[in-house]
Amino acid sequence: xxxxxxxxxxxxxxxxxxxxxxxxxxxxxxxxxxxxxxxxxxxxxxxxxxxxxxxxxxxxxxxxxxxxxxxxxxxxxxxxxxxxxxxxxxxxxxxxxxxxxxxxxxxxxxxxxxxxxxxxxxxxxxxxxxxxxxxxxxxxxxxxxxxxxxxxxxxxxxxxxxxxxxxxx
Numbered sequence: 302x303x304x305x306x307x308x309x310x311x312x313x314x315x316x317x318x319x320x321x322x323x324x325x326x327x328x329x330x331x332x333x334x335x336x337x338x339x340x341x342x343x344x345x346x347x348x349x350x351x352x353x354x355x356x357x358x359x360x361x362x363x364x365x366x367x368x369x370x371x372x373x374x375x376x377x378x379x380x381x382x383x384x385x386x387x388x389x390x391x392x393x394x395x396x397x398x399x400x401x402x403x404x405x406x407x408x409x410x411x412x413x414x415x416x417x418x419x420x421x422x423x424x425x426x427x428x429x430x431x432x433x434x435x436x437x438x439x440x441x442x443x444x445x446x447x448x449x450x451x452x453x454x455x456x457x458x459x460x461x462x463x464x465x466x467x468x469x470x
Contacts, residue, residue: 302374311424315363316374318417322356323373325410329383333407336390339400339462341454346407349447356440363433367425382410397462404455411448418444 304310330350337343364371389402418441425433 307424308428311367311421311428312369313374314417314421314424315360315367315369316372317376317379318414318421319357319360319364319371320373320376321379321410321414321417322353322360324376324379324383325353326350326357329386329410332390333386333403336395337400337403338396339454339459342400342403342459345447345450345454349443349450352443352447356443359436359440363421363425363430363436366433366436367428367430378413379410382406382413385409397459397466400459401455401463404451404459407451408448411444411451414444415441415448 302309302313302316304313330346330353334343334346334350337346361371386403386406389399389406393399393402418437422434422437422441425431425437
């Protein structure tokens with residue numbers, strides 16, 4: 302897509318977000334849930350999978366509000382992060398160390414999503430799409446909460462456990 306104006310830039314970023322959320326629902330989060338060792342991490346990822354399904358629906362509503370077609374544009378940045386998750390799963394033995402690696406990967410995705418949603422909110426405000434702003438803000442808050450939950454799990458349990466596994470090895 303050739304970007305010729307501000308609306309085009311908004312549209313392509315919206316399509317990237319849509320691609321990201323769809324891939325997380327279809328494969329990304331289920332793969333991470335399956336690979337996680339800690340029940341707390343699995344539960345946090347499963348909860349975020351449910352939220353992410355809602356993110357897809359909200360994005361479809363944003364497309365509708367803004368008069369755009371709900372279409373995903375292949376997101377190379379997200380695909381690179383997905384590749385890092387696959388590497389973590391294949392290169393790190395199951396246990397707390399893998400969980401720590403999955404948290405790193407999850408935080409990277411959340412930070413990327415927070416940047417994208419913050420930008421989409423700013424763009425939607427500029428174009429006067431207040432209903433879209435509210436939907437995007439709701440998703441941004443959930444992304445921030447998921448990031449905080451992953452960080453909390455790492456800092457309070459998983460990182461210490463991973464460090465102990467390493468010392469015992």
